[in-house]
Amino acid sequence: MFKELETSAVGTQRPLTELLAALRWNGDGLVPAVAQDARSRDVLMVAWMSRESLEETLATGRVCYWSRSRARLWRKGEESGHVQRLVELRTNCDGAAILALVDQTGPACHTNRQSCFYLKVEGNDVVVVAAPEVDRPET
Amino acid sequence: MFKELETSAVGTQRPLTELLAALRWNGDGLVPAVAQDARSRDVLMVAWMSRESLEETLATGRVCYWSRSRARLWRKGEESGHVQRLVELRTNCDGAAILALVDQTGPACHTNRQSCFYLKVEGNDVVVVAAPEVDRPET
Numbered sequence: 539m540f541k542e543l544e545t546s547a548v549g550t551q552r553p554l555t556e557l558l559a560a561l562r563w564n565g566d567g568l569v570p571a572v573a574q575d576a577r578s579r580d581v582l583m584v585a586w587m588s589r590e591s592l593e594e595t596l597a598t599g600r601v602c603y604w605s606r607s608r609a610r611l612w613r614k615g616e617e618s619g620h621v622q623r624l625v626e627l628r629t630n631c632d633g634a635a636i637l638a639l640v641d642q643t644g645p646a647c648h649t650n651r652q653s654c655f656y657l658k659v660e661g662n663d664v665v666v667v668a669a670p671e672v673d674r675p676e677t
Numbered sequence: 678m679f680k681e682l683e684t685s686a687v688g689t690q691r692p693l694t695e696l697l698a699a700l701r702w703n704g705d706g707l708v709p710a711v712a713q714d715a716r717s718r719d720v721l722m723v724a725w726m727s728r729e730s731l732e733e734t735l736a737t738g739r740v741c742y743w744s745r746s747r748a749r750l751w752r753k754g755e756e757s758g759h760v761q762r763l764v765e766l767r768t769n770c771d772g773a774a775i776l777a778l779v780d781q782t783g784p785a786c787h788t789n790r791q792s793c794f795y796l797k798v799e800g801n802d803v804v805v806v807a808a809p810e811v812d813r814p815e816t
Contacts (some may be wrong), residue, residue, distance in 0.1 A: 540796075543796065543805055544788045545788075546805050547805065547808070548805055548806060548807065548808050549804065549805065550804065550805040551799075551802040551803065551804050551805075552802065552803050553801065553802060553803075554798060554800075554801045554802055554803055555801075556803075557796070557798070557803040570709045570723060570774075572711050572720055572723060574720055579718035579719075580718075581711055581713055581720065581776050583769065583774075584709060584711060584769060584773070584774035596798060626797065626798075627797070627798045628794040628795070628796055628797050628798070628806075629794070629796045629798075629803070630722065630723060630793035630794050630796070631786055631787065631788055631790075631793045631795065631796075632793075633796075634723070635709075635722075635723035635793075635794075637720050637794045647770050648770065649683045649684075649770055651770075654769035654770045654771075654774075655767040655768065655769050655774075655776045656767070656770065657679075657682065657696070657767055657768045657769070657770075657772075658765065658766070658767050659693060659696070659735060659765075659766045659767070659768075660690075661693075662692065662693045662694075663690040663691065663692060663693055664690065664691050664692075664693055664695075664696040664768070665688065665689070665690050666682055666685050666686065666687055666688065666689045666690075667687060667767075668687065669686070669687050
């Protein structure tokens with residue numbers, strides 16, 4: 539399927555069910571998923587989706603991953619309230635990765651930082667470059 | 678290391694060697710790496726880095742991945758000329774993913790599209806939403 543779509547014209551369509559079957563799920567039935575903030579365009583996090591979590595994400599419009607540590611569906615924000623509303627979902631050329639453009643409520647990172655990518659390599663060091671968001675009580 | 682840095686102040690540094698040892702390399706010694714165009718902020722591709730490819734990337738400033746299909750270092754653009762110059766490299770909160778901000782020469786995708794993420798889910802279909810770049814002969 540992916541090979542064929544490489545040379546297909548813009549606008550060419552295939553059934554979603556065909557895509558779901560063709561995605562390159564790894565040995566654990568997972569594909570890496572990148573969440574990008576649809577407005578700021580910051581890359582927020584990288585997690586994993588199973589077929590079930592991807593189907594739920596598309597059906598509900600709320601991003602759902604597969605938690606490898608907890609070995610269960612992980613509805614992003616289920617504990618923190620920091621949910622991700624799906625704006626757009628894409629896959630890459632060989633079906634081995636997913637890109638979710640999202641409308642992120644609150645910080646994406648479990649450390650309360652806006653993005654999980656707050657560790658930056660600078661020369662021979664790695665540096666913390668972002669602080670956790672401060673909780674603002676309602677006024 | 679990552680747990681400790683979660684609560685460390687902005688500007689806190691650790692040696693790069695410590696980061697390299699602490700990254701959560703999978704069973705094959707790889708970590709997923711997201712390449713984002715530093716200017717357009719488009720997510721260009723997702724590939725994999727080994728420790729060796731990451732060290733080469735940081736040493737040379739030219740992005741190098743590990744090709745799983747060819748089981749060797751893959752200096753991005755080594756055949757196409759579509760190299761990626763490293764602008765900034767980050768890792769995420771638990772060291773399980775890399776984000777490379779890059780200056781991309783030519784299209785990032787092997788299909789000659791600017792980004793690998795040209796397949797978009799729309800309702801019950803997946804749709805091709807970008808065309809390959811047209812080669813412009815020198816004038």
